[in-house]
Amino acid sequence: MESPSTDTTTLFSNQSTGGCGRETTLENLVFGGYYIVVFLLALSGNSLALWIFSRQRGTSSPANVFLLHLAVADLSYAAILPLRAAYHLTWxxxxxxxxxxxxxxxLFYVNMYASLYFLACVAADRYLAVVHAVRSLKLRQARHAHMLSFALWALVTVSxxxxxxxRQTSEVGGVTVCRQLYREKASHRALVSLAVAFTPPFLATLTCYLMIVRGLRRGSRLEPAxxxxxxxxxxxxxxxxxxxxxxxxxxxxTYILGYGHPGNSxxxxxxxxxxxRLTSSLTCLNGALDPLVYLFGAEKFRGSLRKLFCRDSAGSSGATTGELKGTHESSVSVKSEF
Incomplete structure (x- = not known):
């Protein structure tokens, strides 16, 4: 990933109307408020997920391992969202x-690409559990998932x-700007980096989804639910x-290919x-949406939530405890993985 270069101040000759680069007052307010809301959602959802995962006992499934690492990635980025909000709220x-x-x-890039790869791992694990439930039992083990996760962390953090x-800051028009939030570098080398980092996990996830649908159509021993x-x-x-x-x-x-064109106004x-900037802000939303993956992708996570919110009911607590125990005892079965 290349570092942004320092721009001249010519883009800011008309700052009163936003120029070519500066955000308007409305844009700054919207972005600032948005990052605060996403921060609160991501912090609460992923903190709860880490707390639940840390309290679980027994052998964890590969999906839970990948989701645990995904929650760590989301929290690491949520920690700097208040800085992004402050940047916009200080105009x-x-x-x-x-x-x-x-x-x-x-942290923006580390979180984004770590999330991409961990979500792809979840998709691959679902594919193996549904289509190759028996043959993949030896492969789908928690220690293998941890080894792969740490390898992915090493790959992303080093790259x-x-x-x-x-250097990532510069003085433009009398103010200090942070390149990640102002204008990222538009180079064709960055375009190659984007393609290499994004395309493999996206195609892997899409392929797993199509093969799961195909496998379910051909017949599966899984129950309909x-x-x-x-x-x-x-x-x-x-x-x-x-x-x-x-x-x-x-x-x-589009930005890389079009920004430097000499004919652009x-x-x-x-x-x-x-x-x-708008689409960059959307990437932060994954931290708020990922807890939904925990909810649908981890049986023990759902059981722990039921136990947490229904502890006042003795009957509900007993039933949930029984479900968690049954899930642990049948961890070699496909049913315990969902």
């Missing part, structure tokens, strides 16, 4: 310094490390891809930059 000024700007950009080494749960999980993963990640990468590609460039 496009970055008051936190160079280190915080580098960290904000670094994004150059963002921590390059469990088939529906499997389809819900993978459909939700695909929805997150389509809502949170696909618009950003499509807009980013200031209005066209500003439109490309605004689209890039």
């Amino acid at each position: 496009g000024h970055w008051p936190f310094g160079e280190v915080a700007c580098r960290l904000a950009g670094y 994004m490390a150059p963002l921590l080494l390059s 469990l088939k529906l749960k499997a389809l819900r999980t993978i459909s939700l993963v695909l929805l997150i891809y389509v809502v949170c990640f696909l618009p950003y990468h499509a807009s980013r590609a 200031c209005r066209t460039r500003r439109g490309l930059m605004l689209a890039n």
